[in-house]
Amino acid sequence: MKVLHLSTYHQSGGAAIAASRLNQALNRAGLSSEMLVSETRMDEPTVTSLAQTTWQKRWATARFALDRLTFLPFERSRDVRFAFSPALIGTDISQHLLVQQADILHLHWTTFGFLSTRSLSTLFALQKPVVWTMHDMWSFTGGCHHSGSCEGYQHQCGNCPFLRLPAPDDLSNSGWLRKQTAYQNARLTPVGCSQWLAKRARQSSLFGGLSVQSIPNPLDTKQFIPLPKAVARWELKLPDRKRFILFAAAKVSALGKGFSYFQKALHQLRQQLAQPEAVELLIFGGGDESLLQELPFTYHFLGSLKNPRQIMAAYSAADLFVIPSLEENLPNTIMESMACGTPVVGFEVGGIPEMIQHQQNGYLVQYRSVDDLARGMQWVLEQPEAVFSQLAANARNYVVANYDEIVIARRYIDLYGVITQG
Structure with a gap:
């Protein structure tokens, strides 16, 4: 069995670190596990960067910038600039060799120019089993990473508090509709890192009908030990x-x-x-x-x-x-x-x-x-x-x-x- 983890980042941010640790843990447990990331600045035997050449690295940076620019006209304020991802910008990796060879695709945190909603659709169309470890709420909302007290994700989003001009058919609602279309017929198993997140996913309109699991992130307790x-x-x-x-x-x-x-x-x-x-x-x-x-x-x-x-x-x-x-x-x-x-x-x-x-x-x-x-x-x-x-x-x-x-x-x-x- 070959598992491929998909993550925007390799070691930058908590979600990427958790994904990388899981990839390492699975390999140490004897499973064939690899990781495909948008870009990385460090070498690791089972981690492959989508951006290999100088041009590809520049294009990865450009995708990140374009992804943020798509949200700029809609943001309520600068405070929420990185709290909402429309995921309109991404790249199609469905024909990448590692994707084609994988028996299971394991998604992690994939926004900020790595995978768009359309990119996800092309992956799901391969009809491979997909596990999605949710490190925040983005996968089942119209675009926000954490909804706070808003429960719009339980319906079809819209009237989003992160947006400058909330409306029933605003950017969050169109994002919800794009995800609904992308998830149709996907062989998808969502996993919450916490029971709290898994519960919210089960309450959502996008994942409520799926078998949502709850499995924590791993830690190498032989590496992290108490020092005197x-x-x-x-x-x-x-x-x-x-x-x-x-x-x-x-x-x-x-x-x-x-x-x-x-x-x-x-x-x-x-x-x-x-x-x-x-x-x-x-x-x-x-x-x-x-x-x-x-x-x-x-x-x-x-x-x-x-x-x-x-x-x-x-x-x-x-x-x-x-x-x-x-x-x-x-x-x-x-x-x-x-x-x-x-x-x-x-x-x-x-x-x-x-x-x-x-x-x-x-x-x-x-x-x-x-x-x-x-x-x-x-x-x-x-x-x-x-x-x-x-x-x-x-x-x-x-x-x-x-x-x-x-x-x-x-x-x-x-x-x-x-x-x-x-």
Whole structure:
């Protein structure tokens, strides 16, 4: 059995990282698995880039730009520029050798100029079994990646809150109609990375009649392991006798990552702690460091980390990881932190409640509550050493039991077997 994963990106963004990890896990489990991406900047034996030549790379960049330009006249504001994808721009890969050789096509995050809705139609027309791991809601909405409180996806979309001029027949409605046409007669099995996302897909008008599954993303728990805090802090040149709060995001300033809530909660936390000078911040990710200068604690900014050892050291050096995201599916960062024995404090949103067991491996915060976010950070910081050690052990054990790559690879292999026999 040959499986081909299709992803816009190779290692850029959470969805691409999750797809790449699954591809690696399946190969280690003995399955023939490969990955086809729009473009990549690093070599990996089972990953092929659609863009090989300089011209092809330029065309991939141009497709991305064209894809964004198609949405520009419709966007409500710049804040939603990357929150909606019409998927009018893409490329036909149905005759690509890897696609032709595959027994199963496994879709991941495919927008931003890689696959258009029409591209998807040509793939589905091959009548190969298709698994679609949903890393957000885009596959069953008229174009948004997360709908928030909008439930238009349960009908035919339209009157979209992301658009400058919402109307019953707006861009979201036409996007929904294009997907409805594309999905007709497709041998499609949607998979939600979280139970939360799978539930939403089952409620949708596009996927409601399909057998929607729920399988988490995998993590190599032999790669992400707890390092002794003294060792991790020495490697990162951090002071040893401090308590560290970690914040990490691909783009720190992204509105959905909730940095403003983190900032406000830190100001409250400083007032609540008996010894605030003992606490410092550890931050890694992309974005403008000037955002950090108003934080009320001393901070250490590590920038974007790519080296797995440095990422593991950052998680291990921290006493807790804070994820105040306003919209999430099943964050890789929570898995990584917990695998390194670091408890997590995060909002009760999306798939996060499936990961954080309240006061067992972290602290589950009331959604958008700055007060409870500060309370959660304080709760973890003030636990006695024995209780904190148990929190850390619970975090690690939960990831090993539920997200280890061996567990997840087996669940996908079983799914592949079912759909190829059907």
